[in-house]
Amino acid sequence: MDDRIKKIKLTDRGVEFLRQVEEISGEAITVCEQCGTCSGGCPFVEEMDITPSQIMRKVMLGQEEVLHSRTMWICASCFTCTVRCPRKLDVSKVAEALRQIRLREAIDAIDISKLPKEEVDRMPTIALVSACRKLTG
Amino acid sequence: MKIGVYLCQCGGNISNTVDLEAIQKHIEGGDEIAVVRQESHLCSGAGQKAIIEDIGAFGLDRVVIASCSPQFHEKTFRGALSRAGLNPYMLEIANFREHCSWAHKDNPEAATIKATDLLDASVGKVRHNVPLEEKMMKLGDDVLVIGGGIAGIQTALDLADSGKNVTLVEKQPTIGGNMTILTKTFPTEDCASCILSPKMAEVQGHKRINLIVDGEIESIKGHRLHFEAKIKHKPRYISPEINMDECIGCAQCEEACPVSAPNHWEQGVVKRKAIFIPAPHAIPYKYIIDKEICLHDSEGCTACFDVCPQKAMVFDQEPEYSNVAVDAVVVATGYDIFDAREKPVFGYGEFENVVNGLEMERIVDHINEKNPPRDVGKRVAFIQCVGSRDEQVGREYCSRVCCMYSTKLASLLKQARPETDIYIFYTDLRAFGKGFEEYYKRAQKMGIKFIRGKPAEFKEDPKTKMVTVLVEDTLSRDIIEAEFDLVVLAAGLTPSKSTEKIAEQLKLAVSDDGFLKEAHPKYRPVDTLVEGVFLAGTVQGPKDIPDTVAQGSAAAGRVIATLAKGEFAVDPMLAFVHDDKCTACGECYEVCPVNAIAENSDGKAEIKETLCVGCGACLGACSEEAIDLNGFTNIQLYSAVEAALAGKKPGEKRALVFGDSNCTYRVADAAGVRKMKYANDNRVLMVPSSCRVTPNLVAFAFAKGADIVLIGDCPEKGNKFEWAHDFAKKYIEQAKQILADKGIETDRIIFDDFTASNLPKFVNTLNSISEQMKKLPNIDPGKRAELNPLEK
Numbered sequence: 001m002d003d004r005i006k007k008i009k010l011t012d013r014g015v016e017f018l019r020q021v022e023e024i025s026g027e028a029i030t031v032c033e034q035c036g037t038c039s040g041g042c043p044f045v046e047e048m049d050i051t052p053s054q055i056m057r058k059v060m061l062g063q064e065e066v067l068h069s070r071t072m073w074i075c076a077s078c079f080t081c082t083v084r085c086p087r088k089l090d091v092s093k094v095a096e097a098l099r100q101i102r103l104r105e106a107i108d109a110i111d112i113s114k115l116p117k118e119e120v121d122r123m124p125t126i127a128l129v130s131a132c133r134k135l136t137g
Numbered sequence: 138m139k140i141g142v143y144l145c146q147c148g149g150n151i152s153n154t155v156d157l158e159a160i161q162k163h164i165e166g167g168d169e170i171a172v173v174r175q176e177s178h179l180c181s182g183a184g185q186k187a188i189i190e191d192i193g194a195f196g197l198d199r200v201v202i203a204s205c206s207p208q209f210h211e212k213t214f215r216g217a218l219s220r221a222g223l224n225p226y227m228l229e230i231a232n233f234r235e236h237c238s239w240a241h242k243d244n245p246e247a248a249t250i251k252a253t254d255l256l257d258a259s260v261g262k263v264r265h266n267v268p269l270e271e272k273m274m275k276l277g278d279d280v281l282v283i284g285g286g287i288a289g290i291q292t293a294l295d296l297a298d299s300g301k302n303v304t305l306v307e308k309q310p311t312i313g314g315n316m317t318i319l320t321k322t323f324p325t326e327d328c329a330s331c332i333l334s335p336k337m338a339e340v341q342g343h344k345r346i347n348l349i350v351d352g353e354i355e356s357i358k359g360h361r362l363h364f365e366a367k368i369k370h371k372p373r374y375i376s377p378e379i380n381m382d383e384c385i386g387c388a389q390c391e392e393a394c395p396v397s398a399p400n401h402w403e404q405g406v407v408k409r410k411a412i413f414i415p416a417p418h419a420i421p422y423k424y425i426i427d428k429e430i431c432l433h434d435s436e437g438c439t440a441c442f443d444v445c446p447q448k449a450m451v452f453d454q455e456p457e458y459s460n461v462a463v464d465a466v467v468v469a470t471g472y473d474i475f476d477a478r479e480k481p482v483f484g485y486g487e488f489e490n491v492v493n494g495l496e497m498e499r500i501v502d503h504i505n506e507k508n509p510p511r512d513v514g515k516r517v518a519f520i521q522c523v524g525s526r527d528e529q530v531g532r533e534y535c536s537r538v539c540c541m542y543s544t545k546l547a548s549l550l551k552q553a554r555p556e557t558d559i560y561i562f563y564t565d566l567r568a569f570g571k572g573f574e575e576y577y578k579r580a581q582k583m584g585i586k587f588i589r590g591k592p593a594e595f596k597e598d599p600k601t602k603m604v605t606v607l608v609e610d611t612l613s614r615d616i617i618e619a620e621f622d623l624v625v626l627a628a629g630l631t632p633s634k635s636t637e638k639i640a641e642q643l644k645l646a647v648s649d650d651g652f653l654k655e656a657h658p659k660y661r662p663v664d665t666l667v668e669g670v671f672l673a674g675t676v677q678g679p680k681d682i683p684d685t686v687a688q689g690s691a692a693a694g695r696v697i698a699t700l701a702k703g704e705f706a707v708d709p710m711l712a713f714v715h716d717d718k719c720t721a722c723g724e725c726y727e728v729c730p731v732n733a734i735a736e737n738s739d740g741k742a743e744i745k746e747t748l749c750v751g752c753g754a755c756l757g758a759c760s761e762e763a764i765d766l767n768g769f770t771n772i773q774l775y776s777a778v779e780a781a782l783a784g785k786k787p788g789e790k791r792a793l794v795f796g797d798s799n800c801t802y803r804v805a806d807a808a809g810v811r812k813m814k815y816a817n818d819n820r821v822l823m824v825p826s827s828c829r830v831t832p833n834l835v836a837f838a839f840a841k842g843a844d845i846v847l848i849g850d851c852p853e854k855g856n857k858f859e860w861a862h863d864f865a866k867k868y869i870e871q872a873k874q875i876l877a878d879k880g881i882e883t884d885r886i887i888f889d890d891f892t893a894s895n896l897p898k899f900v901n902t903l904n905s906i907s908e909q910m911k912k913l914p915n916i917d918p919g920k921r922a923e924l925n926p927l928e929k
Contacts, residue, residue: 033564034589035590035591036589036591037591037593039590039609040593040594040607040608040609045616046616051609054614084482084529085529086526086527086529086564086591087528088528088529
């Protein structure tokens with residue numbers, strides 16, 4: 001409870017962010033009625049910093065800070081939210097859109113070229129790929 | 138035969154573009170043309186006077202008027218004919234203004250050629266016009282009300298009080314409907330049965346109401362203020378003579394009956410016997426035997442009969458049937474509560490302590506009893522929007538009453554058991570009605586907690602049977618995981634099971650949500666598109682009791698206003714049968730969408746004029762062309778088509794458009810009014826609907842020179858004849874087969890729909906048809922001749 005209340009601004013940049021997420025996900029975020037069904041049924045919600053429905057809300061308000069949330073990386077794409085949403089929104093697609101935006105920034109958490117060659121040789125390829133993706137952002 | 142032809146200049150609107158002098162010369166001297174005249178304004182008094190005088194002076198028996206679209210002045214000119222003593226249907230109108238001078242203002246020559254063709258078509262058609270009479274039908278005072286819930290009760294009482302004779306049919310063994318189940322009503326908390334029972338009693342005692350319970354509409358047909366219904370009387374297995382006076386209410390039969398089952402009226406919260414009174418305040422107050430569980434047939438049990446002092450049981454009762462003929466019908470078949478088993482996540486039907494709203498009504502009603510049939514425990518949750526606003530179960534709409542009924546049930550429970558910890562989980566709380574917001578606040582004041590979030594997970598403890606609910610409080614963003622003793626699902630309202638059947642029987646339109654559709658959402662909220670059928674209550678959409686009662690009275694008012702006319706005119710443009718051509722094959726009986734064709738005493742087809750709507754769907758089904766349609770007979774349309782195409786010169790192409798009178802023809806008019814330019818190589822002829830266009834008519838058009846035939850109709854939704862598309866598609870396939878057999882391209886036949894809200898579509902379609910025609914080869918004249926159905 002140490003986070004102080006902060007004022008948010010409604011900006012053109014925020015509107016553009018909403019448009020971008022809607023374009024990548026193909027989902028009309030503004031249709032979300034904030035019923036919380038996605039959050040209540042999410043099997044990993046306790047591991048998240050903000051709930052899935054909060055993600056929907058913040059994207060609608062153009063809050064780009066959601067890109068730094070853990071939530072979309074915790075999301076296992078189990079589609080529980082998607083099959084339950086009373087407004088038939090595909091919430092999993094929104095999480096994927098947010099991951100895509102981060103991935104497209106091409107920020108590498110691991111620089112493979114700096115890994116010792118012996119270690120790279122021993123590593124399963126899939127571990128390398130997922131490490132690169134999972135640790136992004 | 139003496140035909141008078143009148144060309145209207147329309148103050149230059151027509152004559153500045155269309156060369157009326159040339160047309161006058163063209164038509165003068167034609168066969169049986171007695172007089173041709175030009176006037177500046179034919180619709181004016183002076184213009185009409187000229188026509189009337191000519192009819193007398195020349196002894197005209199037919200009139201053709203070249204002027205604006207018939208939708209503007211057909212009535213005017215028919216009136217003029219009547220005043221001159223000529224049958225008003227001996228008139229044809231050639232659309233010179235909207236379809237020629239305005240549409241092709243930029244090309245006077247083409248406009249004149251098109252006008253000439255349209256005039257020739259009208260003259261060709263009028264030669265075959267016959268006098269028609271509008272029949273006046275008497276209206277009676279008989280009304281059928283289907284459904285005996287509060288909506289039907291209100292309608293029936295208002296109608297009966299105003300002197301109408303009402304037949305009220307209810308399928309349950311008692312009237313009162315869902316309202317009888319409710320404990321108290323929101324927001325005033327007055328007791329539902331206390332306000333309903335007097336009305337129910339009034340229905341039973343009313344001398345103008347014929348009350349039929351256990352009744353079902355076996356069949357009903359008709360429209361336009363004449364309906365015939367067959368009613369099935371389901372057996373009650375109790376002597377019909379037994380009534381409250383004779384039954385001493387000793388209840389010995391109930392005590393003696395060895396079987397029990399969940400009480401339907403009590404929503405299964407308490408049990409009843411196989412012989413029972415449907416509800417404590419049932420009307421009629423009469424026992425009924427539930428044959429599903431009664432042991433009489435299976436084991437020969439006569440326990441009830443043995444003890445009954447009146448010997449009222451009739452175990453072998455069979456269904457009976459009766460017929461009623463009425464002038465108007467009010468549909469008030471109400472709603473069913475959403476079956477929460479469709480949404481398995483809530484555990485309804487599986488978890489002991491998950492109940493729906495109606496069950497909670499009964500639980501709350503019993504709560505103050507010494508030994509209530511069911512306890513509620515310490516902590517209770519209400520879950521809103523179960524089966525409402527949920528597209529996963531195909532229900533997008535809000536049920537409008539659940540927010541308030543949950544608030545009411547919670548309030549009543551809190552008053553009875555103040556120690557109960559009550560939560561209402563909602564998505565949006567809708568307290569829009571009179572006194573609702575105040576009632577909501579009162580509930581909050583009592584300590585009922587409203588949590589904004591829709592529960593997602595439900596788990597039952599196998600031992601305690603407590604239900605654990607997982608839900609996000611979307612305001613604090615906390616995930617709540619809590620145990621409840623009782624979970625109440627605020628299940629929404631769905632159209633009652635009988636709604637679909639009744640809609641099919643009466644050909645009523647259904648909204649996307651499954652409720653019946655009113656004629657207009659603003660101006661005609663209780664009318665339907667079927668003349669003489671009205672809606673009352675929740676059959677039209679979810680609503681609370683005050684709105685239902687208001688609509689019930691409104692429906693009664695509309696019935697009274699409609700019947701007050703005493704009589705109504707039947708449009709004579711209906712189907713009829715040429716007796717000499719009918720081979721009594723019977724093909725047409727099944728075809729008619731309104732069941733207006735029946736066999737007469739000679740075994741031939743006969744049209745019931747009170748039922749026929751003049752759509753023309755039957756014509757294409759009759760291989761002998763024995764069925765015909767007044768105003769648009771086969772011979773009339775063949776003549777019009779032939780004349781409209783006669784002006785086609787070598788090297789030219791022609792598209793013939795059959796435009797339905799409700800949409801396509803009017804869209805062409807509207808395009809003209811807006812002076813929208815489009816190709817001039819088409820000729821639009823009016824038909825009542827797309828299904829009037831028979832395969833033979835299309836073939837005939839090609840035989841006489843058409844290069845493309847466009848059949849235009851209203852969009853499927855909102856079509857005056859909802860079946861038109863289905864018939865049209867079938868007939869068009871047959872017409873295409875006729876072309877294919879001769880090796881002619883089948884894409885020369887086009888079917889599309891048009892509306893006034895999309896005029897460019899019409900213009901673009903005709904332009905693209907024009908382009909398409911230019912690319913198409915000429916049809917061989919020999920092949921054309923072979924297409925002529927009249928030559929076969």
